[in-house]
Amino acid sequence: MVGIRKVAIVVSALLTTSFSSQAMMKNYSASIEQSSWSLTKSTPTACILEHNIPRYGLANFSSVANKNINLDFELAMRLKPAQRTEVELRSIAPSWRGSMPSRHITDIAYFKQFNGELEDDKAWMMLGELEKGMHPTFFYQDWYNQRDTVAVAVSAVNFAPQHELFMDCVANLLPYSFEDISFTTLNYKKNSQELDRRSQNKLKMIQDFLKHEPEMELVVIDSYTDSYGGRYNNEMLSQKRAEQMKKVLEEVGIAGNKITVNGYGEKRHIASNQKIQGRDANRRVVITMNRGY
Known part of the structure; x- marks a missing residue:
């Protein structure tokens, strides 16, 4: 897995938002043993690819029948945001890739009592990072303790086989909604x-x-x-x-x-x-x- 604690501490220094040197990092990610992806829906009208993040919630990519190729990402949290929250999404290399630097993907906002979402280009960018074996990771300040930072990693372990099935499903969606x-x-x-x-x-x-x-x-x-x-x-x-x-x-x-x-x-x-x-x-x-x- 990412070795998320060590990686996240290094990455935190790169974030555009500065955090106190006293701040703590709360890490949520699936270990190598836990990491799994499932194609939970595969029909000509909808394709859904899901990944469980222990203690945090469920991540999923979805595409539906439409005239245009489309992709949405949702981070369904067990505990919904208590307030509007600024979030940075970064692409983090797994620990076995050595000192490969992280890369900024995008900035988004979580809204009070809503799941986190990415649409179209941003969702495709995130999917592309997973395809390369990277671990897209969301960083934000804890809703209840502004001195702490939360890091939520989406693991690329075991991603490739289900990703291929997902893309086959997307290619066969009906061309109308x-x-x-x-x-x-x-x-x-x-x-x-x-x-x-x-x-x-x-x-x-x-x-x-x-x-x-x-x-x-x-x-x-x-x-x-x-x-x-x-x-x-x-x-x-x-x-x-x-x-x-x-x-x-x-x-x-x-x-x-x-x-x-x-x-x-x-x-x-x-x-x-x-x-x-x-x-x-x-x-x-x-x-x-x-x-x-």
């Missing part, structure tokens, strides 16, 4: 319960996502028709389309009691029924989903 599908309008072919081609593709996106994230607080399916075919028949058709869509969502794991369906028939047009394009737009089902967390 829940927000991209949580409000979706699908359109039907004329006099049919069959979706047009564009809407079939959008429905497949929804199905692929929900196979892995089916937990919903509420799903509302609102179905509408154009004004051709008779008011009563259109209301029945819209209800049938809504019920059909409910079955599709149940098949990918959404609980039926979480789904509300409404068939509005000819009501609430969004375009003129005098033109083909307007009627095409009015023949629609709108799916609204809320995860609630």
